[in-house]
Amino acid sequence: MAKRRSERRSDLNSCISVYKAALLVLLRAIVALHCVSLMAAATGAAPQGAAPGPLGAVQLAPCALANVAQPARCGALDVPENPDQPGGRQIRISVAVIPAVGGHGLPDPIVVLMGGPGEDAISAAAEYANHFAPLRGERDLLLIDQRGTGQSGALRCALYSPEDAAASLRDLFPLAAVQRCERRLSARTDLTQYTYVHFARDLERVRRALGYGPLNLFAGSYGTRAAQVYVRAYPQSVRTLYLGSVVPIDVATPLQFAKTAQTALDGLFAACAADSACEGAFPNLRAEFHEVVARLNSGTVRVLLPGGAATVPLYRGRVAEWFRAKLYRPNSAVMLPWMIHRAYSGDWSPIVAGILADASSLESDLSVGLFFSITCNEDVAFVNEADVGPAIQGTFLGDYRLRQQQAACKDWPKVTLPENYRTPVRSSVPALFVTGDADGGTPLWFTAHVAQGFSNSVSVVARGQGHTEWNSCVARLYQRLVQSAAVLGLGASSCRPVPRPPFKTQ
Numbered sequence: 001m002a003k004r005r006s007e008r009r010s011d012l013n014s015c016i017s018v019y020k021a022a023l024l025v026l027l028r029a030i031v032a033l034h035c036v037s038l039m040a041a042a043t044g045a046a047p048q049g050a051a052p053g054p055l056g057a058v059q060l061a062p063c064a065l066a067n068v069a070q071p072a073r074c075g076a077l078d079v080p081e082n083p084d085q086p087g088g089r090q091i092r093i094s095v096a097v098i099p100a101v102g103g104h105g106l107p108d109p110i111v112v113l114m115g116g117p118g119e120d121a122i123s124a125a126a127e128y129a130n131h132f133a134p135l136r137g138e139r140d141l142l143l144i145d146q147r148g149t150g151q152s153g154a155l156r157c158a159l160y161s162p163e164d165a166a167a168s169l170r171d172l173f174p175l176a177a178v179q180r181c182e183r184r185l186s187a188r189t190d191l192t193q194y195t196y197v198h199f200a201r202d203l204e205r206v207r208r209a210l211g212y213g214p215l216n217l218f219a220g221s222y223g224t225r226a227a228q229v230y231v232r233a234y235p236q237s238v239r240t241l242y243l244g245s246v247v248p249i250d251v252a253t254p255l256q257f258a259k260t261a262q263t264a265l266d267g268l269f270a271a272c273a274a275d276s277a278c279e280g281a282f283p284n285l286r287a288e289f290h291e292v293v294a295r296l297n298s299g300t301v302r303v304l305l306p307g308g309a310a311t312v313p314l315y316r317g318r319v320a321e322w323f324r325a326k327l328y329r330p331n332s333a334v335m336l337p338w339m340i341h342r343a344y345s346g347d348w349s350p351i352v353a354g355i356l357a358d359a360s361s362l363e364s365d366l367s368v369g370l371f372f373s374i375t376c377n378e379d380v381a382f383v384n385e386a387d388v389g390p391a392i393q394g395t396f397l398g399d400y401r402l403r404q405q406q407a408a409c410k411d412w413p414k415v416t417l418p419e420n421y422r423t424p425v426r427s428s429v430p431a432l433f434v435t436g437d438a439d440g441g442t443p444l445w446f447t448a449h450v451a452q453g454f455s456n457s458v459s460v461v462a463r464g465q466g467h468t469e470w471n472s473c474v475a476r477l478y479q480r481l482v483q484s485a486a487v488l489g490l491g492a493s494s495c496r497p498v499p500r501p502p503f504k505t506q
Helices: 002-043 122-131 162-169 175-186 195-208 223-234 259-272 278-283 285-297 317-325 338-343 348-363 366-376 384-391 401-409 442-452 470-482
Strands: 060-062 072-078 090-098 110-113 140-146 215-220 238-244 302-304 311-313 431-436 457-462
Touching: 060 457, 072 195, 090 122, 090 195, 110 122, 110 223, 122 140, 140 195, 162 311, 162 348, 175 366, 175 401, 195 223, 215 223, 223 238, 223 317, 259 278, 259 285, 259 317, 259 338, 259 384, 259 401, 278 338, 285 317, 285 442, 311 366, 317 348, 317 401, 317 470, 338 348, 366 401, 431 470, 457 470
Parallel strands: 110 140, 110 215, 215 238, 238 431, 431 457
Antiparallel strands: 060 072, 072 090, 090 140, 302 311
């Protein structure tokens, strides 16, 4: 009898806990709505942001995500491709929710905004479930494939052809392949509707449809551009911001790529000279690099394609752009001294194999059609030719990447951005900026430039780390940010340097 009374008390306590959790969620929602109403009354205006349209519904069903042990819930929200034509073509925005481990998540989930642009979120579920493990005891992880990526109508482009592999040793964006892709995609989509403005609207619809409160946005690289657009449009829908390797909204990439890559390369040479193993293996590395560039400039370098019998030209700009990509992070940059030395010795095969491997995997890694829809209209269109000369002077990359992207964008469908879209964002949302000092993609000055508009922020330099990298110290800072919704006490110099991976020397 005592045992049954104990069991009944346990059941009653469990019920009370459930009701308390539900009541807490309801009270928070009421308070949030009340605060929004008060702000609107105080300012005499409605909250910022374009109305996302009819709410719609997301029916979540149990699902399994790759390499995620915990059961998830997946679904989709149908939205107009063109918000100005609500009765027109509909597209499906796919979402996945990994519920809070405790079963009763707070109303402020963590939402990952992917980079590229063109990366999808749902396929990366395992990575972020692991990243945020300490926070998932009481918070859901919400993953949304941005329109035009992953399960949300991916805009794929096959730029690499095994039958014409030589084209990928000349062009990062083979023009004929780009033009074929644009024609194919335009037959089924309106490529002018795949912008961050529309993604922000989609995200707000999903948030409302799932009944969440303000979001904890976790953004990296170009995903930080999406975060800036969203926080400006829907400031009351954001609780905290993480901006890793931030991309400014008012800077026209890829104009800065050449200088950023040159700084990273100079840093690599200095690191090799300071490392006994690297210096011992490659004592003349800088001179060997200049000789490799000179040979490529001469147009005399010819290489064998894998399995080929005849030689084809290898182009300086294509090699330089591939080097630039390897400089994004130390774990890939440490391969370059050995590759430079092999090329200097007459063996170009490691470079050729690397270029072709990356070219063949681009389609699976990135929705290239979305990449062009965003970068052609938000960046390339705003490059001032008067700035090109100073931007490339004294760099190994020169204007290769810029001209390649300009050529690809020339006939890509044009978008008219909203007025003041490229005006730097101002926000008081608690924000944590993190950038690696070995980042060959987004320089430290990007962070300083964007952070000045965020009045409630802290910037952390991850010493020894590259583009969008993660470590245990940054993880602890992020945990504190989300738990407290405050940046107070997040020391800007609190993380120790991360040792550089060993150089490849043979």
